[in-house]
Amino acid sequence: MANIAAKRIKREFKEVMKSEEVADGTLKLELVNNSWTELKGQIAGPSETPYEGGKFILEIKVPETYPFNPPKIRFLTRIWHPNVSSVTGAICLDILKDQWAAALTLRTVLLSIQALLSAAEPNDPQDAVVAKQYRENIELFHLTAQHWTNVYAGGPNVILDFVQKVQMLTDMGVDENQARVALSTFDWELERATEQLFS
């Protein structure tokens, strides 16, 4: 790995560790290997959002050309958000693409991702299905996002109705995650979800 990238990441790692966000538990960062090329981050769901109370884990890959190119970051924790793929965890955020600037750091990038959870951009979606629900039925979107946060990120709000619907499908032999994706996609209408799953 290029010397400059390793040097920067080491320094940024320390910066994150000393930050108040780590002290108050909003951010976490750990190394995956000793070569400073891969890290694991964790952000807390912001308050007054459906993600509140959840802990979201991020995969951070540092390219050899860092900081001239942005780090590659995606959600490892599944999340229901217009700018994050519900399938792969890929994030649509301008600073991770063409708006990357060399002076940005792991800390500022993690905080930007956290801010993205508070302020979705449904007009520049990574996941069209989620974005459509966000635009057309914001209350249902909130509940779905809360449910996903509860199931995958350890959030506190159990949406009983959704849990039961998922249970019904899993009782029919459907994989739990597939059942949840289908139901979320079809606005929790059991019939349409079932139709799609068994067609």
Added chain:
Amino acid sequence: MGFDIKRFQGDVDEELICPICSGVLEDPLQAPACEHAFCRACITEWISRQPTCPVDRQAVTASQLRPVPRILRNLLSRLCTSCDNAPHGCNAVLKLDSLASHLVDCEYNPKRLMPCEAGCGLVIPKDELAEHNCVRELRVLIASQQGKLTDYQQELTEQRLIINEHKRELALLKEFMRAMRVSNPAMRALADQMEREEVVRWASSLARARVTRWGGMISTPDDVLQVMMIKRSLSESGCPSHIIDDLMENCHERRWPPGLSSLETRQNNRRLYEKYVCKRVPGKQAVLVLQCDNTHVDEHMMVEPGLVMIFAHGIE
């Protein structure tokens, strides 16, 4: 790329850190409007990818980058840093602005040139000294010089060929001129001049000789034994053919000028001998006193085209 911050004594102000490499600014440049500063190498690399300020994304091109203000440069130059060769044992602590001059002759520099003390006399980087093998290195040197020598020899052979070619051509031209000079007075003057110049050239190619004992002069040399030997030697030294016979004639006192022609006149003019500019006849106890070398000598002591004096001994 900037200097590693760990090399510096005490805290380094955040303003002196390059936002790209996170090291202490090295040869910094700043963006024109926002005045954000970066290492030259870092910002050049960034702008080649994206023409914006890496901090605030304002548009910036490479030609717009400016040197940073003197105050910033002064703050940087005052920072105290360890030497690049600290891992190799250098304990020096230097101001950043004197680091470069220190590095040039830091004795801990593993690449510093050192003479080999085992006797081969080669100069090699310090870290290669342990692996250094005089015989091997010298063999490499010999091989490369052998190669050069071969090249030179080849060139020499080619040059000789060319010279011989020229000599042949020259001889032909001379022949041609000899034929012409009889009928054409201008050609005669030209040919005479060329002959004079040839004599001068030959004279200047001969070594100076010093006569330590003028008394050893042989005024009536033996034709066969002495004169023929001298003639061969002169011919080998490149004596122009048009004067060689005259010169050989001038070995004998009967052809010498009035001032030398008898024992008596020689006795009288002995003190004038030291004025002669003498040239060595290679390998012989004899000197040439050529007219072209001795225009300063009295007329009664000189003849055309010069004298040959044979000695029993005493030539240096």
